[in-house]
Amino acid sequence: xxxxxxxxxxxxxxxxxxxxxxxxxxxxxxxxxxxxxxxxxxxxxxxxxxxxxxxxxxxxxxxxxxxxxxxxxxxxxxxxxxxxxxxxxxxxxxxxxxxxxxxxxxxxxxxxxxxxxxxxxxxxxxxxxxxxxxxxxxxxxxxxxx
Amino acid sequence: xxxxxxxxxxxxxxxxxxxxxxxxxxxxxxxxxxxxxxxxxxxxxxxxxxxxxxxxxxxxxxxxxxxxxxxxxxxxxxxxxxxxxxxxxxxxxxxxxxxxxxxxxxxxxxxxxxxxxxxxxxxxxxxxxxxxxxxxxxxxxxxxxx
Amino acid sequence: xxxxxxxxxxxxxxxxxxxxxxxxxxxxxxxxxxxxxxxxxxxxxxxxxxxxxxxxxxxxxxxxxxxxxxxxxxxxxxxxxxxxxxxxxxxxxxxxxxxxxxxxxxxxxxxxxxxxxxxxxxxxxxxxxxxxxxxxxxxxxxxxxx
Amino acid sequence: xxxxxxxxxxxxxxxxxxxxxxxxxxxxxxxxxxxxxxxxxxxxxxxxxxxxxxxxxxxxxxxxxxxxxxxxxxxxxxxxxxxxxxxxxxxxxxxxxxxxxxxxxxxxxxxxxxxxxxxxxxxxxxxxxxxxxxxxxxxxxxxxxx
Amino acid sequence: xxxxxxxxxxxxxxxxxxxxxxxxxxxxxxxxxxxxxxxxxxxxxxxxxxxxxxxxxxxxxxxxxxxxxxxxxxxxxxxxxxxxxxxxxxxxxxxxxxxxxxxxxxxxxxxxxxxxxxxxxxxxxxxxxxxxxxxxxxxxxxxxxx
Amino acid sequence: xxxxxxxxxxxxxxxxxxxxxxxxxxxxxxxxxxxxxxxxxxxxxxxxxxxxxxxxxxxxxxxxxxxxxxxxxxxxxxxxxxxxxxxxxxxxxxxxxxxxxxxxxxxxxxxxxxxxxxxxxxxxxxxxxxxxxxxxxxxxxxxxxx
Numbered sequence: 045x046x047x048x049x050x051x052x053x054x055x056x057x058x059x060x061x062x063x064x065x066x067x068x069x070x071x072x073x074x075x076x077x078x079x080x081x082x083x084x085x086x087x088x089x090x091x092x093x094x095x096x097x098x099x100x101x102x103x104x105x106x107x108x109x110x111x112x113x114x115x116x117x118x119x120x121x122x123x124x125x126x127x128x129x130x131x132x133x134x135x136x137x138x139x140x141x142x143x144x145x146x147x148x149x150x151x152x153x154x155x156x157x158x159x160x161x162x163x164x165x166x167x168x169x170x171x172x173x174x175x176x177x178x179x180x181x182x183x184x185x186x187x188x189x190x
Numbered sequence: 191x192x193x194x195x196x197x198x199x200x201x202x203x204x205x206x207x208x209x210x211x212x213x214x215x216x217x218x219x220x221x222x223x224x225x226x227x228x229x230x231x232x233x234x235x236x237x238x239x240x241x242x243x244x245x246x247x248x249x250x251x252x253x254x255x256x257x258x259x260x261x262x263x264x265x266x267x268x269x270x271x272x273x274x275x276x277x278x279x280x281x282x283x284x285x286x287x288x289x290x291x292x293x294x295x296x297x298x299x300x301x302x303x304x305x306x307x308x309x310x311x312x313x314x315x316x317x318x319x320x321x322x323x324x325x326x327x328x329x330x331x332x333x334x335x336x
Numbered sequence: 337x338x339x340x341x342x343x344x345x346x347x348x349x350x351x352x353x354x355x356x357x358x359x360x361x362x363x364x365x366x367x368x369x370x371x372x373x374x375x376x377x378x379x380x381x382x383x384x385x386x387x388x389x390x391x392x393x394x395x396x397x398x399x400x401x402x403x404x405x406x407x408x409x410x411x412x413x414x415x416x417x418x419x420x421x422x423x424x425x426x427x428x429x430x431x432x433x434x435x436x437x438x439x440x441x442x443x444x445x446x447x448x449x450x451x452x453x454x455x456x457x458x459x460x461x462x463x464x465x466x467x468x469x470x471x472x473x474x475x476x477x478x479x480x481x482x
Numbered sequence: 483x484x485x486x487x488x489x490x491x492x493x494x495x496x497x498x499x500x501x502x503x504x505x506x507x508x509x510x511x512x513x514x515x516x517x518x519x520x521x522x523x524x525x526x527x528x529x530x531x532x533x534x535x536x537x538x539x540x541x542x543x544x545x546x547x548x549x550x551x552x553x554x555x556x557x558x559x560x561x562x563x564x565x566x567x568x569x570x571x572x573x574x575x576x577x578x579x580x581x582x583x584x585x586x587x588x589x590x591x592x593x594x595x596x597x598x599x600x601x602x603x604x605x606x607x608x609x610x611x612x613x614x615x616x617x618x619x620x621x622x623x624x625x626x627x628x
Numbered sequence: 629x630x631x632x633x634x635x636x637x638x639x640x641x642x643x644x645x646x647x648x649x650x651x652x653x654x655x656x657x658x659x660x661x662x663x664x665x666x667x668x669x670x671x672x673x674x675x676x677x678x679x680x681x682x683x684x685x686x687x688x689x690x691x692x693x694x695x696x697x698x699x700x701x702x703x704x705x706x707x708x709x710x711x712x713x714x715x716x717x718x719x720x721x722x723x724x725x726x727x728x729x730x731x732x733x734x735x736x737x738x739x740x741x742x743x744x745x746x747x748x749x750x751x752x753x754x755x756x757x758x759x760x761x762x763x764x765x766x767x768x769x770x771x772x773x774x
Numbered sequence: 775x776x777x778x779x780x781x782x783x784x785x786x787x788x789x790x791x792x793x794x795x796x797x798x799x800x801x802x803x804x805x806x807x808x809x810x811x812x813x814x815x816x817x818x819x820x821x822x823x824x825x826x827x828x829x830x831x832x833x834x835x836x837x838x839x840x841x842x843x844x845x846x847x848x849x850x851x852x853x854x855x856x857x858x859x860x861x862x863x864x865x866x867x868x869x870x871x872x873x874x875x876x877x878x879x880x881x882x883x884x885x886x887x888x889x890x891x892x893x894x895x896x897x898x899x900x901x902x903x904x905x906x907x908x909x910x911x912x913x914x915x916x917x918x919x920x
Contacts, residue, residue, distance in 0.1 A: 048343075051372035057495045057787045062302075062838030065223075065504060067240035071217035073407035081214075082446075086344050094213035097246040102239070106303060109499030111382075123821060154210075156251060175398050185335055194781075197810035201650060203349045203641045207401030214348060226781035229841050236841075255645030257813050257820075349641045353693030354594075359517075359532035360637060363509035371505075389538040395529070397594060423600035448500075448543060477627055486635075486679035489664035493796060495787045521695050528695075547791030549667050549674075646886075649874070651809075651824035660847035665799075678797035681830040689886060740792075740835060769919055 048084055050077040050118045054108050064105035065112075070143070072113065075146060078128040078147035081084075081116030085126065089162035092149040098186045103115065104142040110135060115142065117168035117176070119183055124151050124158040129170075129179045141175055146183050164178065192272065193316065194230055194262045198224040200254050210251035212256075216289070220246060223295035224274040227262030231272065237298055239293035243327065244292040244332045252288055256281060260289065263314035263322070264326075265329055270297050270304040275316075275325045287321055292329050339462065341378055342369040342406045346398055356397035359402075362435070363433040365406065366392060370420040370439035373408030377418065381454035383444055390419065390478045399433055402427060406435065409460040409468070411475055416443050416450040419479075421462075421471045433467055464476050485552045486522055488515040493548050500607065502543035503550075508581070511552065512538060516566040516585035519554030523564065527600035529556065529590055536565065536584040536624045544580055548573060555606035555614070557621055562589050562596040565625075567608075567617045579613055585623050631754065632668055632700045634661040638692050648689035649696075654727070654738055657698065658684060662712040662731035665700030669710065673746035675736055682711065682770045690726055693718060698727065701752035701760070706772040708735050708742040713754075713763045713769075725759055730767050777900065778814055780844045794835035795842075803844065804830060808858040808877035811846030815856065819892035821863055821882055826877040828857065828876040828916045836872055838912055839863070847898035847906070850888065854881050854888040857917075859873060859900075859909045876913050877880055 048071075058069040062103040075094065083090045106112060113133040120127040125148060131142030153159040196219075204215040219242065229236045252258060258264030259279040266273040271294060299305040316322040342365075350361040356416040367386065375382045398404060405425040412419040417440060422434030445451040488511075496507040513532065521528045544550060551571040558565040563586060569582030591597040608614040633658075642653040659678065667674045686696035690696060695719040709732060716727030735742040754760040778826060780803075788799040805824065813820045836842055843863040850857040862873030881888040901907040 050342075051375060052368070052373075053371060053498075056497050056499065060783075061301055061786065068218040068221040069309055070215040070240075071221055071243075075214040076344070078405070079345060083343060083345075088387075088403075089223070093251070094216075094248050096248065097217075099245075102241055111325040111372070111380075126297045133795050189335060195814060196780075197778075198806070199644075199813075201808060202643050204646065206345075207348065209408050222782070225783060226841070227784075235839075257810070257818075306877060346537050351640050353638075353640065360513040362509040362532075363513055363535075364506040367509055368508045385543070386508075389509075391533045391537075392535040394533055397531070453561065481623060481627060485706070489632075489636075489667060490660070491663060491667075491790075493787050494791065517637060521637075526695075537766060549664070549672075616629070652805040654824075655805055655827075656798040659798040659801055677835070678800075678832050680832065681801075681827045683829075684827040686825055689823070758876040773915055773919060 047168070050080065050114045052104055052117070054110050054111055054112060056108055061110040062105070063108050067102065067106070070102065074143065074145050075147065076132055077114040077116050077130055079146065079149070081118060081128040081130070082126055082149045085118045085168065086151070086162050091152055091159070093152055094147060095125065095150045096148045098146040098148055099182060100143075100145040101110045101141060102143065103148070104135065106135065106142055117170045118145070119167055119170075119180055120166055120187065121161065124160055126161065127150070128182060129176070129183065131175055131179065144179055146179065146186065191316070194212060194227045196226065196260045196262070198258055200252055200256050200258060202254055205254040207253070209254050211254070213248065215250065217246070220276055220289065220291050221293065223260040224291065225263050225295070227264060227274040227276070228272055228295045229315065231264040232297070232308050237305070238295040239298055240293060241271065241296045242294045244294055246289075246323055248286040248289065249286060250281065252281065263316045265292070265313055265316070265326055266333065267313055270306055271295070272307060273329060275322070275329065277321055277325065280311040290325055292325065293334065302317065339460070340373045340408045342372065342408070344353045344404055346402050346404060348400055351400040355395070355400050357400070359394065360422055362394065363392070366422055366435065366437050367439065369408050369422055370404040370437065371441070373410060373420040373422070374418055374441045377410040377460065378443070378454050383451070384441040384462065385444055386439065387417065387442045391474060392435075392437040394399050394435065395432060396427065399428065409462045411438070411459055411462075411472055412479065413459055416452055417441070418453060419475060421475065423441040423467055423471065436471055438471065438478065440462070485606070486519045488518065488552045488554070490550055492544055492548045492550060493584040495544055497546040500543070501546050503546070505540065508540065509538070511566055512568055512581065512583050513585065515554050515568055516583065517587070518585045519556060519566040519568070520564055523556045523603070523606065524589070524600050529597070530587040531590055532585065533563065533588045534586040536586055537620060538581075538583040540581065541578060542573065542580040544573065557605055557608075557618055558625065559599065559605055563587070564599060565621060567614070567621065569613055569617065576582070578618065582617055583626065591624045631752070632661075632665045634664065634700070636696055636753050638690055638694050638696060639731065640692055643692040645687070647692050647771055649692070649754045651686065654686065655684070658714055658729050659731070661698040661714055662715045662729065663733070665712040665714070666702060666710055666733045669702040669752065670735070670746050675743070676733040677736055678731065679709065679734045682732055683766060684727075684729040686727065687724060688719065688726040690719065701754045703730070703751055703754070703764055704771065705745065705751055709733070710745060713731065713760070715763065728763055730770065731774065739771055758770060777898070778811045778846045780810065780846070782842055784838050784840050784842060786838055788883070789838045792835070793838050796836070797832065801830070801833065804860055804873065804875050805877065807844040807846050808875065809858055811848060811858040811860070812856055815848045815898065816881070816892050821889070822879040823882055825855065825880045826878040828878055829912060830873075830875040832873065833870060834865065834872040836865065843871045847900045847913065848887070849876070849897055849900070849910055851891065851897055854890055855879070856891060857913060859906070859913065861905055861909065874909055876880065876909065876916065
């Protein structure tokens, strides 16, 4: 499956008093992008809840008025759990991403208990790009840690 | 300095369709609690921005209508950077926290560059409780990782 | 350019007292999807403002808890103006879209006056699907009307 | 019945990065004004849902800090359907309205099926003003089109 | 000047976990209605700020899904200060208002200092209704108190 | 019980077009602080609803970007009713509070009827500070009035 991609205009309602994206809004946008990435991977049987943020890096301030893009891919799958990786597409040519994140979602049944993920497809194939490789390597280290 | 403490009624506006706290709202509340913890530690010269979420665990669903409490303490300090730890006070006696989080904030100057933290006080003394000890140990591992 | 695609979980905060997507929220979501569609068509030089809603049809109620998908394509271009078409992907197999919309955006300069659209690419090629054809035909009638 | 009238202070939370009313907020405000117009027309037995936006024109940017007024009137009635017209009162003497809109609402029963409108009163008598006449003529053309 | 009148559908986003209008939302709606009342009284030269809530009574819970009406009138004027009275129109025939409020607004100049109110009209003539008389009497007592 | 204390960063989303805390947001923040104060006083058996605002004074504008602190204490208790007092900690040394408020909450049972307050503790002991004394004296006058 290709990368998912989320566009959004950063409004004053999303901003702090420095005129950049407020961290509280950024976390919510990252969750929405991660949730949609995981949901597209699983299909309509998805019943996903956020289990953890394994890591989230705010690498550059995002000025109000920017149309941001967040790209997402499923980087890891277990029986009832998956990890969505996110990258905030650089705001200018030659820059690094302004956001990197690894969000873990669990599939649950009606009563909230862990349940098998519906589809049996593989993790997303990500373009062989440096920034996705780094995110995957960080994930490998973090999965070993716990 | 003692623990800081944040109370909030969970409203339908904060909830998902299962009648529990929506992860996007939870992340924003955690950021607000972490920011207030860091700000109280630093005093009015604080000019803090979120650098990273080192870890955030959603351990139990929180029903709409609950008054949640999030406790916070500064667990780590470097020259221009600190980490605030957060615990969601158990919703019922004998339960574990519903939230654990480690948020890293940087002190920045007017132009957004790293700056010395204003105060020179120590990290917060946390009550010698099991759940804070576990959070501190996780932080130690994560700081070594990067 | 392919269709753009927007996913979003419908939360209680987006809903009316019937437990379905509130029309005020629906209009905002449609605007965000239309804006992102137009922006992706134009690229980073886009400075777009909504000029008009040519037509927007609410065809089925959307239950809270649904992950909706809105697909978008640019269906018409003039020198300083374009129309984005939107379709809400059917909520169940065999159904019709729950949303159809035609939103007109103008490109403006710094002082808010009409300006040439930055790119010179064609309108989006849309899959030869019945529901897009109908939307395009409605647009043709509406453009003749004014 | 006289025109209904809705006042609202435009706040930064409603604005875009140009310091004017954001289109996503404008659409929600228009829906609220249209809904209240239709509701006042029908009385407490109203159970209305938005069926369509027949037309909505954004004619001038509205600066943050403005107290806007939106006037509404029911311009068309069928058995289970009505159309509310809206005009944004000019922001300065001698200007045209900043908003024109035609919103179609359906009366529905408990299960969401079309139902007879409760009252049997006529469409609102609108002051014989040029801008209302134009809106009514546009409506006549659009009703013929579908 | 006649009473001003504000209609609004109470949504789940405005509600508490009992399915009624949340007090935090109620206070914001009361402020918006009071501000609009004061603004209409003063005209476009108004530059008003809330100085105080003299009294606000929540007399009945308001179920989600209700279209509420708040009526307003200016009940008191000083050189640079006025008091807007608000009544929540009874939710059912024979009931008392669900809301009573007295909000004091000051007119200020560019630098935030008190300034003369722009118009020199009288306080609003209120229909000689029992509930408005009681509100006016309470205001008289409260103005004496301070 | 000591004073409760609430910190919050004032964001553009909370502000008016003068770049200061909007009164509608201020009222909601005051309600949240008052509710948390009353809840902490009563413990988890609390089932509180706002009955009235006895008084609320907006004494100074609060610039966007400020981290505000609101302190709270329960100043009065009856069988099924209590009054929470609030003070907005001065924004600069030597200033007076920017907010003073007295909010009355009722304890209710499942069906919304008044119920005995759960705890039997006394009103909060407030530090013997001038501004709390003044607020308590105002409360005494207002309680006599009704």
